[in-house]
Amino acid sequence: MILTEFFGLFSLSAFSMWGFLMTFFFNVFVYSLDVKRGTTLLLSSFIMMISYTLSDYFYTWLSMRDSIYLDWALYDVATIAALICIYKIIDKTTPSFLYLIIGLSINSIFFFCMYLDIYIFENKEPWFLWDVYTYTVNFIDLVMIVVLIVDRDFLGLHKLKSKTLSYFKSNDTHKLI
Numbered sequence: 001m002i003l004t005e006f007f008g009l010f011s012l013s014a015f016s017m018w019g020f021l022m023t024f025f026f027n028v029f030v031y032s033l034d035v036k037r038g039t040t041l042l043l044s045s046f047i048m049m050i051s052y053t054l055s056d057y058f059y060t061w062l063s064m065r066d067s068i069y070l071d072w073a074l075y076d077v078a079t080i081a082a083l084i085c086i087y088k089i090i091d092k093t094t095p096s097f098l099y100l101i102i103g104l105s106i107n108s109i110f111f112f113c114m115y116l117d118i119y120i121f122e123n124k125e126p127w128f129l130w131d132v133y134t135y136t137v138n139f140i141d142l143v144m145i146v147v148l149i150v151d152r153d154f155l156g157l158h159k160l161k162s163k164t165l166s167y168f169k170s171n172d173t174h175k176l177i
Helices: 002-007 009-032 041-054 057-061 068-090 095-120 128-150 157-176
Strands: none
Touching: 009 041, 009 128, 041 068, 041 095, 041 128, 068 095, 095 128, 095 157
């Protein structure tokens, strides 16, 4: 919780929203230069910008309900669904797509865990999960912003995915014998 104490919830939320807005503008510029056409990069950055703008902490702070973590988890699930729909329509992707899907999945799991901890189990005392949640969600948001700009596999997730899939495919061929 040291991040929220130092920066505050509003400024961390505003930073993420601003970051996705800037990545969208950057990708509009790149698209207009005809560098990255025919991929999901522009639409992915647009979906992420819309999602983070609609789920901004300021807007959920004005909400009548008290369960913002559940709202954020549902926003992330809806964003994953929108990204997958765009991928199915265009059928071309960029390295950033896998990062977005994994990042949003991890974030939604943490949001749901925080919802369970605070609203279902009614825990009011900060503990280890709260600190892990704060650092992980903000780090993943930063990684998603960076990956939408650089559009590279800088953490090696695609290599890990390829090795994992090839391992399981090689085991399937041995089972057939």
